[in-house]
Every structure is written in C-alpha cells, then in structure tokens.
Amino acid sequence: MAKIIVSGASGQFGHAAASQLLDMGEDVIALSRSADKLADLAERGADVRAADFDSPDGLEEAMAGGDKLLLISTTLVGQRPRQHGNAIDAAKKAGVKHIVYTSVTDGGNPDHPAVEQHDHYATEQLLKDSGLDYTILRNSQYSEAIATAMVAPSLASGEKPDNCGEGKIAFVSRDDCVATAVAVLTNEGHENKIYNVTGPERFTVPEALALASEMAGRSIKVIHVDDEGMYRYFDSIGAVRKAEDLTPETPIPWASEGMVTFGQAIREGYFDVISDDVERITGKKPRTLRSVYEQYQGAWPA
Numbered sequence: 076m077a078k079i080i081v082s083g084a085s086g087q088f089g090h091a092a093a094s095q096l097l098d099m100g101e102d103v104i105a106l107s108r109s110a111d112k113l114a115d116l117a118e119r120g121a122d123v124r125a126a127d128f129d130s131p132d133g134l135e136e137a138m139a140g141g142d143k144l145l146l147i148s149t150t151l152v153g154q155r156p157r158q159h160g161n162a163i164d165a166a167k168k169a170g171v172k173h174i175v176y177t178s179v180t181d182g183g184n185p186d187h188p189a190v191e192q193h194d195h196y197a198t199e200q201l202l203k204d205s206g207l208d209y210t211i212l213r214n215s216q217y218s219e220a221i222a223t224a225m226v227a228p229s230l231a232s233g234e235k236p237d238n239c240g241e242g243k244i245a246f247v248s249r250d251d252c253v254a255t256a257v258a259v260l261t262n263e264g265h266e267n268k269i270y271n272v273t274g275p276e277r278f279t280v281p282e283a284l285a286l287a288s289e290m291a292g293r294s295i296k297v298i299h300v301d302d303e304g305m306y307r308y309f310d311s312i313g314a315v316r317k318a319e320d321l322t323p324e325t326p327i328p329w330a331s332e333g334m335v336t337f338g339q340a341i342r343e344g345y346f347d348v349i350s351d352d353v354e355r356i357t358g359k360k361p362r363t364l365r366s367v368y369e370q371y372q373g374a375w376p377a
Contacts, residue, residue, distance in 0.1 A: 079260050080104040080141035080171065082126070082162065085112040088177065089147050091253045092260075093121060099261060104141050128158035134165030141166070143173045143260055148195065152318035152333055155194035156201065163205050173208040173266060175259050177252070180244075180271065181345045182213050189340040190318075191333050208266040210259050215273045215346065216337075218246040218367035225280075226287040226368070231376040234296040238305040239280040242341035245273035245349040246283065248362040258356045271350040274361050280341065283364060290368055291375055305335045 079096055083089035084105035090113075093105045097119045105116045106126040113123040126137035128149060138144065144166045149158045159176075166174060181187055182195040202209040229235040255272050259265045278286075281297045288295045300308070306316065309331030315321055318330040340346060353361040 076102050077142040078102040078104060078140055080106060080138055080144040080166075081147075082106045082128075082145060083147040083149070084116060084121075084123075085109055086147065088249060088253060088256075089145070090116070091249075092145055092147075092256055094119075095253065095257045096260070097121060099257075101261060104138070106137055128162050129154075131161045131165060134161060135168045138166050138169035138171055141169060141171050143175065144171050145256055145260060146174050146176045148177050148198070152191050152194060152330065156197035159194075159198040160201050163201055163207070167205060167207055171207065173210070174202060174205070175210045175212065175256055175265075176202055177256065178211050178213045180213050180215050180273070180348050181340075182211065183269070184345065187340060187345050188343065189333070189336045189345070191337065192340070192345075210265045210267070211269040212252070212256060212259070213269065213271050213348075214252045215245050215247040215271075215348070217252070218248045218274060218362065218364050219371070221246055221283055221364070222287075222367050222371040223374070226284065226371075227375055229284060229295045230287065230291055230293050233294060234298055235284060236298045236300045236305060236308045237280050237284075238300055238302050238335065238338040238342060240299065240342040241279050241281075242344055242347065243277040243279055244341050244346040245275070245277045246364050246367075247272055247274040247353070248367050251353045251357070251361040254357045254359070255353055258358075265356075270352040270356065271348050272353055273349050275349075275363060277347065277349055278364065280338075286365065287368055287375075290365070290372060293376075302335050302339055305338060306331055309334065 081093040084093045085107040103121045105121040108127045110125040117123040124137045178195040284295045314327035314331040
C-alpha cells in the first residue's frame with residue numbers, strides 16, 4: 076500500500092482529504108505547520124508531522140517514507156512558488172514518486188490575468204520540470220465560497236458590486252474537489268495528467284446571485300462596475316490592495332488585487348471551462364450550485 080502525504084492537513088481541504096483517506100484504510104502522513112491541530116487525525120491512525128514550507132529545513136524528514144504527496148496550494152499570494160518549490164524539492168529528496176497538486180482553472184496559461192493564477196502557473200512549471208510524476212487538478216471557484224462570502228453579505232445589503240460582467244464559470248463544490256483528489260491518489264493511471272475539476276453548470280455571477288435571490292425570497296441588485304470601481308469598493312470595506320501588505324491586524328484577511336483580477340479573468344473568459352472529469356474520476360456526478368446553496372441557506376440573513 077502506498078503511503079500518502081497530505082499537506083495543509085489542518086485546513087478544510089487537507090483535513091477532509093486526510094479523513095477520507097483514513098476512512099478508506101490508507102496509510103496517511105498528515106503535515107501541518109501546527110501539528111497540534113491534527114490530534115483527531117492522529118487518533119485515527121495518521122502519522123502526524125510538523126512541516127513549514129517557508130523553511131526547507133526538516134521538510135525532507137517530514138516527507139520521509141511517503142510515496143505520493145497531495146500538495147495543496149498555500150494561501151500567501153506571491154510566495155507560493157517559493158513555498159511549493161521547497162515542498163517539491165523536499166519530496167523528491169525524500170523519495171516521493173508522485174505529486175498531486177491543486178491548481179486553478181486555466182492554470183497553465185501564462186497570460187491569465189488573475190494574480191493568484193501566476194503562482195499556480197509557476198508551480199505547474201516546477202512540477203513538470205521536477206522529473207516526478209504529477210497530476211494537476213485545475214479546480215474551479217468553490218461553490219461554498221459563493222454561498223457564504225458572496226451571497227450572505229449580498230442578501231444582507233441587497234446589492235453587490237461586480238466586475239465579472241457576463242463571463243461564465245462552472246462553480247464546483249469543495250467536496251467534489253476533495254473526492255477527485257482522493258480518487259487520483261488511490262487509483263492508477265493518473266500520472267502526468269491534467270484535469271479540469273468543475274461543477275455541472277456554468278453561471279455568470281449575476282445568474283448565481285439571481286438563483287440565491289430566488290431561493291431566499293430577497294432581491295439582490297447587481298451593480299456592474301469596472302475594475303477600478305471594484306478596487307474602490309474593497310477600499311471602502313478596509314481591504315488592502317496587495318497581498319504583501321496583509322498583517323494579522325488587517326480587518327479583511329485577503330487583498331483586493333486578487334479579487335479584482337479574479338473578476339477580470341472571469342469577465343474575459345478564462346474561467347469559461349466545464350468538463351466531466353469529476354464524474355469520470357470519482358464515478359459520481361458533481362454537486363449543483365443549488366445543492367450547495369441549500370446546505371448553507373440556513374445561515375443566510377433572515
């Protein structure tokens with residue numbers, strides 16, 4: 076049985092993946108900067124180890140004995156190629172043979188305007204140059220993020236500024252992304268493949284908000300703005316513009332540059348991708364946006 080390393084195992088994606096692998100009886104090495112947060116996985120038989128991708132020291136030891144690595148993208152925009160590079164180098168030295176990476180839709184396009192995609196593009200190149208087997212999972216935008224971070228405040232205020240225009244995107248449930256990663260890790264034939272992990276339907280952002288409005292019985296007015304208008308909106312709620320300006324005291328824990336250029340990328344068609352890869356790999360149809368909305372609808376403003 077292959078020993079599977081899961082990075083970022085204290086995060087939502089990593090913890091869910093490690094948990095599913097343990098349910099299947101797989102041999103799991105769970106990595107986190109905060110290994111104390113993995114006590115529940117340790118109790119279930121995971122080999123819990125501390126690992127910090129910012130520091131190459133100790134990474135090879137943390138991955139020792141692993142055969143496959145689920146490399147979950149880290150969160151710090153602009154720093155991820157260095158962090159992921161450290162992880163890839165350590166994995167290779169430790170004898171890992173296959174890395175499965177969570178990228179983004181159209182992640183191999185150097186002209187993609189979203190600043191976060193630049194990190195994914197660089198990481199994809201590192202993987203292809205590593206000499207290791209790889210599988211790249213180009214995940215679309217999580218439906219859960221739309222159901223919570225977008226829909227809830229939009230219902231509360233009754234309006235939503237938006238720079239995505241009429242661009243389409245096939246929102247995908249995080250559950251389906253995790254299930255796809257787990258299936259790739261536990262089955263053969265996925266080496267050196269790239270998959271588009273998407274939901275079953277394409278929406279414009281106004282269409283996605285209209286569906287939420289219909290389900291909630293409350294109107295949401297979409298205000299179409301240009302990119303500078305989106306920056307002004309994020310400025311008004313206290314978001315910094317650049318990821319490097321984020322601090323623990325920053326009221327909004329993400330930078331507006333990432334959100335604005337993500338919207339630009341949707342508007343310009345870079346996320347207009349839909350595939351049946353989830354169903355082909357997992358054997359199950361991906362969740363609809365409506366089903367994810369139903370899951371979170373109880374937390375929407377009354």
